Amino acid sequence: MALTILVTGATAGFGAAMVRRFIGDGHRVIAAARRMERLQALRSEFGEAVLPLALDITDAAAVAALPNSLPPNWRQVDVLVNNAGMAVGLDPAHKARVADWDRMVAVNVSGMLHMTHALLPGMVERNRGHIVNISSTAAIYPYPGGHVYGASKAFVTQFSLNLRADLVGTGVRVTDLEPGLVGGTEFSVNRFGGDTARASAVYAGTVPLSADDIAEAASWVVNLPAHMNINRMEIMPTCQAPGPLAIKRT
Ligand code: 8X3
DSSP: OOOOOEEEEEEEEHHHHHHHHHHTTOEEEEEEEEEHHHHHHHHHGGGGGEEEEETTOOHHHHHHHHTSSSSSSGOOOOOOEOOOOOOOSSOOGGGHHHHHHHHHIIIIIIIIHHHHHHHHHHHHHTTEEEHHHHHHGGTSSSOOHHHHHHHHHHHHHHHHHHHHHHHHBBBBEEEEEOOOBBSSSSHHHHHTTTTTHHHHHTTTTTOOOOHHHHHHHHHHHHHSSSTOOEEEEEEEEOOOOOOOOOOOOO
16 A cells, blocks of 8 residues: 655765665655755655655754645645654764754754654544654664764653654554664765765774665565554674673773
8 A cells, every 4th residue: 555654864874775665665764854946856866756855854843844845635645754863973072063963953853842742643643654763773772972873862762662652552553663773875874074084084994774675674664564663773784793792990
């Protein structure tokens, strides 16, 4: 059955890969992002199967106006993929910039919450829907310099599980995807303020996951039969594993 799927952060990385994958699956996609020229490129590529939506998820008023600001035949959103998110900086907490912390909370936490708040009531009313949240292995496994990024993703994971508690008994599903090391996206370039050499070094000597791998996981959970809910999915490349706890020896 063809679904209407809204993806935030749709013009790059996981988001763009998911747009392609979902359309390949036979669904139609509301591609939400800030960069209109990139959205138009998706529209040119996929035509009527994509509705480009210029939206900054930190603009609370614009998000609150959803879904009624969508064209009438796009308002019944079946799946919301809260994909937009970011890491800013990798300095230790005592050297981090508070503006970077605020930015991560605004996008990863508040933006995700506002999108969910805008679209969830319609899903419950229709007794069908699916919230797919993009968290991270950083939600579970701390690492130096992760502080607010990891904490924001822990929020995403815990919010997802708590949504399930409220939604049990409805036909609305919630899934938390938790990817580890994923290469080939703008994630690390953004984290390091555009320093591409530093970003590349993160993936040196590894075979990381790709955005297409995450789209594969998203496609799987979305296309499962309605009685199946994947609560959490932790995904790492084979070259990555949780490490031992750190011990500082003198
Ligand atoms: C991305 C994975 O390890 O860079 O969420 O935090 S990590």
